[in-house]
Amino acid sequence: MSKKVLVIGSGGREHALCVALGRSPQVSEVFCAPGNGGIEDVATCLPDVLVSDFDRLADFAVNESIDLTVVGPEDPLVGGIVDYFKERELPVFGPTKDGAQLEGSKVFAKKLMARHNVPTAAYVEFDDFAAAKAHLTEQEWWPVVLKADGLAAGKGVAICQNRAEALVALDEMMVEKRFGDAGERIVIEEFLRGEEASVHIVTDGTTMMVLPTAQDHKAIHDGDKGPNTGGMGAYSPAPIVEGPMLEKVIRTILVPLLNGLRVEGIEYRGSIFAGLMITKGGPRVVEFNARFGDPETEVMLPRIQSDLYEILHTAATGKLADLAEGPAVDPRPCVAVVMASAGYPGSYPRGLPIYGLEEAGQLPGVTVYHAGTRRRKDGGLSTAGGRVLCVTALGDSFAAARTRAYEATAQIRFEGAYKRGDIANRALGAV
DSSP, X not given: OOEEEEEEEOSHHHHHHHHHHHTOTTEEEEEEEEOOTTGGGTSEEOTTOOTTOHHHHHHHHHHTTOSEEEEOSHHHHHHTHHHHHXXXXXXXXXXXXXXXXXXXXXXXXXXXXXXXXXXXOOEEEESOHHHHHHHHHHOOSOOEEEEESSOOTTOOEXXXXXXXXXXXXXXXXXXXXXXXXXXXXXXXXXXXXSEEEEEEEEESSSXXXXXXXXXXXXXXXXXXXXXXXXXXXXXXXXXXXXXXXXXXHIIIIIHHHHHHHHHTTOOOOEEEEEEXXXXXXXXXXXXXXXXXXXXXXXXXXXXXXXXXXXXXXXXXXXXXXXXXXXXXXOSSOEEEEEEEOTTTTSOOOOOOBOBOHHHHHTSTTEEEEESXXXXXXXXXEEEOSSEEEEEEEEOSSHXXXXXXXXXXXXXXXXXXXXXXXXXXXXXXXXX
């Protein structure tokens, strides 16, 4: 069978999707729009096609007879790309605009969870700065969490230890508009204590397939210090949410969520990424995302041995029940360490030459996913983003996978390269 696939996006998640889809015995050709310097090695990239250009993307899918389009990032999903593709009768994996509000609006997600008894943090919402400020002035319990309602590239969240920090964060969101329109409405919620974990499912709205568990490292510095980023590393599986705890997540969170979406008339065909806090009282939802996580995808997909094309295509076409069981999973742990540009998540330089990629990629079990790279005219690669590379390794144990991932990062050089030194430390203590 010679199926053609189009992946939309340009980061490490999309690189991992292209690699995994390319492994399918059914897939003959993978395209990626716009792609990046590393994705060029495994897919035909369309560097001049933006993820927001629905017309050109759909025209390409028609002209190339694409059998499945897989949407990576959240922006086009929230913008309605799946609705547009469906109007043109093009097979596409991802939720429609109404389903993507799970991620596109914190308030929408909170209200949906409240209606369908999905456990999450207590919250209040505000679209008026003065009212929000008055609430924080009267707040007695600290810390609290402030969240911009809309999309903010994973950075529109502030954990505030005291009133002064909260008022600064509020000002940044609602007055300075640091996150643009995303901060016109905010959520103030209780701070959940526990350990974070990520559970992903693929669903056609009726049936769900649970993917390998994972844990992300959001903060820029070791010890989870500093501002949030898009993610500085990850590991899979996440011991904190395996076994009976995973069964509880499915029973108390994922099943009620899917039932709620169905009851409210939202046909959801795509992935759902549940960001969880495992508290003393059980699992509670921190947030939902309407797509695969990044860098969680980079540690989940290397462990999935089943045909990813078949999984995503059956979900997109409403036939996921035809797959009798969940994906075959490599029992070996996987650890990923993100290498970022100096200054990230603030401003950072671009165009810096990258060295040592070939040496790193030759280490056993290592795959280097490109998150923000660009191919130079001389054939070399340069930095082109805040998160530049996601260096991933499989190993017989967490310790072995972690050691190998850091060995690989030591082979790679670019000016100002930054990485956390404690990725997967928590997993080492759990096994």
